[in-house]
Amino acid sequence: MRLDAQLCFAVHAASRAFDSVYRVTLREAGLTYPQYLVLLVLWEHGELSVKELGQRLRLDSGTLSPLLKRMETAGWVERRRDRADERSVVVRPTEEGLGLRERVCIVPEHTVESTGMSIAEMGELRDRLKELTDSLDAAVVRLSGTGARA
Amino acid sequence: MRLDAQLCFAVHAASRAFDSVYRVTLREAGLTYPQYLVLLVLWEHGELSVKELGQRLRLDSGTLSPLLKRMETAGWVERRRDRADERSVVVRPTEEGLGLRERVCIVPEHTVESTGMSIAEMGELRDRLKELTDSLDAAVVRLSGTGARA
DNA sequence: CACGATTCAGTTGTGCGCAACTGAACAGCG
DNA sequence: CGCTGTTCAGTTGCGCACAACTGAATCGTG
Numbered sequence: 001m002r003l004d005a006q007l008c009f010a011v012h013a014a015s016r017a018f019d020s021v022y023r024v025t026l027r028e029a030g031l032t033y034p035q036y037l038v039l040l041v042l043w044e045h046g047e048l049s050v051k052e053l054g055q056r057l058r059l060d061s062g063t064l065s066p067l068l069k070r071m072e073t074a075g076w077v078e079r080r081r082d083r084a085d086e087r088s089v090v091v092r093p094t095e096e097g098l099g100l101r102e103r104v105c106i107v108p109e110h111t112v113e114s115t116g117m118s119i120a121e122m123g124e125l126r127d128r129l130k131e132l133t134d135s136l137d138a139a140v141v142r143l144s145g146t147g148a149r150a
Numbered sequence: 151m152r153l154d155a156q157l158c159f160a161v162h163a164a165s166r167a168f169d170s171v172y173r174v175t176l177r178e179a180g181l182t183y184p185q186y187l188v189l190l191v192l193w194e195h196g197e198l199s200v201k202e203l204g205q206r207l208r209l210d211s212g213t214l215s216p217l218l219k220r221m222e223t224a225g226w227v228e229r230r231r232d233r234a235d236e237r238s239v240v241v242r243p244t245e246e247g248l249g250l251r252e253r254v255c256i257v258p259e260h261t262v263e264s265t266g267m268s269i270a271e272m273g274e275l276r277d278r279l280k281e282l283t284d285s286l287d288a289a290v291v292r293l294s295g296t297g298a299r300a
Numbered sequence: 301c302a303c304g305a306t307t308c309a310g311t312t313g314t315g316c317g318c319a320a321c322t323g324a325a326c327a328g329c330g
Numbered sequence: 331c332g333c334t335g336t337t338c339a340g341t342t343g344c345g346c347a348c349a350a351c352t353g354a355a356t357c358g359t360g
């Protein structure tokens with residue numbers, strides 16, 4: 001198999017392997033990995049609009065709307081229209097959502113152990129993947145941008 | 151955000167960025183990326199059981215069964231029970247499935263360009279990700295294996 | 301041979317992710 | 331002010347991915 005396919009496959013496999021680890025460690029809290037990501041961002045920023053969440057997590061409203069709906073049903077976040085701009089919806093963690101922070105505080109160390117990597121290696125790999133992602137994103141714009149020229 | 155979350159997020163983002171590139175390049179052929187992976191393996195091996203496909207692609211029957219069903223409907227693969235072992239189902243590409251190989255032959259070079267990486271860098275990154283995946287897989291066995299001890 | 305355990309593919313249910321679209325709110329410009 | 335185009339979140343439809351399960355075929359052991 002060609003190298004590009006191997007690399008892409010390796011990225012996918014690693015992604016799903018990470019999912020499996022988080023599935024196990026987050027199972028007790030009832031969280032999925034994307035929901036955990038949303039909480040990580042909200043714990044850090046307090047409250048964000050759906051758009052800002054999407055920019056940080058690289059997700060669009062088609063993914064976030066139902067995801068946030070489930071999290072609101074579970075009682076972890078609240079949503080309300082921004083009175084300054086009624087198009088926008090502001091998401092913030094509830095007391096229960098803030099409380100989850102304590103329940104899942106052991107998750108990071110489990111994950112670090114699971115990687116079998118040093119902190120330096122993890123940082124380096126993260127940076128390489130960021131560069132790769134940026135290159136791929138730029139390529140998508142080039143490839144589909146030219147084709148979709150109306 | 152903690153480093154492990156950053157690394158995991160970077161892997162996920164790269165995975166989805168790759169998806170986007172393949173979505174564009176495979177669009178004309180009507181293939182999705184997982185379907186393309188199945189064909190890559192079948193082009194190389196001629197025919198494989200669902201189990202063997204799953205082992206190579208790291209997918210279970212819950213994912214492969216409907217995926218192969220769609221590919222059979224599209225006329226790219228055939229499925230038949232193995233007469234030597236009626237539990238097993240053998241999958242092989244049809245003439246049309248073999249013909250797709252020519253239609254998507256430009257996909258790899260598009261993808262290589264899109265990564266913005268040298269061949270050596272791609273190989274190195276692939277190897278690092280394989281190690282990471284192996285470590286994570288082992289961790290899942292440890293974490294859930296001990297918990298599920300009946 | 302018989303019978304319990306295992307190995308298969310397939311089904312069901314849930315959640316993520318994206319394309320394409322809808323409808324409401326807003327911004328800019330004449 | 332009114333109209334047009336844009337920016338939002340949300341919905342629909344589809345495909346991938348996995349857990350948990352079903353049912354049929356096979357294997358192993360007595």
